[in-house]
Amino acid sequence: MIALLIRDLRLAIRAGGGFGLGLAFFLIVIVLVPFGVGPERAVLTRIAPGMLWVAALLAALLSLDRIFALDHEDGSLALLATAPLPLEGVVLVKAAAHWLTTGLPLTLAAPVLGILLNLSPEATPWLLASLGLGTPALSMIGAFGAALTVGLRRGGLLLSLLVLPLYVPTLIFGAEAVRRGAEGLTALPSLALVGGVTAGCFALLPFAAAAALRVNLR
């Protein structure tokens, strides 16, 4: 499992593409927001938590189809399926690698971009915590969506249609935590719910994703 994780991380970093692209996309979306809604600081402060979450979510979406597609094309996915490591474990590792290359950088970049949107300083720790807890769920759900669409030639658009509705609970709880943090309310319940969604995703979705992969490899 660890070998697979290291291999995936290396591929993601050296082959270019996914790693920096998601971050750049995140930056551009956040820069575009003030152009769209106007530069008033009060307005930006109000919408900052939600915009940061939505932008992070879209940035995570970008690289989802790469989770399995490349391995499917060159046949290494079939090899992984016959390996002694159960396919559920492969899914878990793939999702973890995706998180390490997109979710984690997005989380770390978010506070900096928060300054651009005039996010209130009290909210920054909550932003870090909620993105840190929530983006693994995005990766895991995305891995499930990628497993469903791996056999399709133009699966990218379909993938987003399938995955985005599944992102709703994570987004609601995550953005709510930051908003409550920004208003000085207690954000812990929302944060706990984000953690709950993530834990549930990691417990259950590998089985669904592995089942989908088996069907696609048939």
Added chain:
Amino acid sequence: MSIWEYANPKKFMGWTRPVLPWLWALAVACIVTALVWGFFFTPDDYKQGSTVKIIYIHVPSAMIAINAWFMMLITSLVWIVRRHHVSVLAAKAAAPVGAAMTVIALFTGAVWGEPMWGTWWAWDPRLTSFLVLFLFYLGYMALWAAIEDADTAADLTSVLCLVGSVFAVLSRYAAIFWNQGLHQGSSVFRAGRPDSVAEVFYLPLMLSIAGFILLFLALVLMRTRTEIRLRRASALEARMRSA
């Protein structure tokens, strides 16, 4: 005789053929009676005026919209466990019907909401979860349409349906957590409670719900028959090509 024998496509085609016209007739009779009764022979609400009559379409379509997904969940499970083709085809057949009912519920809700709440749309938990449900229907249908191999499509959409059900329920409770509602609570199945629908509206509403259930059954059976015929046609084509 076991219930599973009805899953045999030939038998399914056999018993649905005589049943369908009756279902259609009953559904149309129920809905027409309920709507005429509801629209012309029930009094206006003292506060809402005649807009209250939207309830005869709004509530039944919303119920079907949710229960159609439950039906798809069950038939998908049956497909995964017992691999009856008719079962998964019924799920495929139910999806567009459920999506249409979701749109009807959202539309009638908007038409009703405009005079009552002063707005077509509010980000209320019920409204929001219905919109999310509609997106789930869209995703489900899109996945069916995208995959060429029939069995692969059946397997993948079934898995999606199972996962989607969990997330649909989760979204529902997340939405409650997220925003307080404008939509009232359920006032239909609580006889004798003070917040229940009044008797005069209750009977035509029940009839309308029965009519919508029958309509849903008729549509799903008809669409399932079409799907079975399509399957047969494509199997014939494949055989002709190989021969």
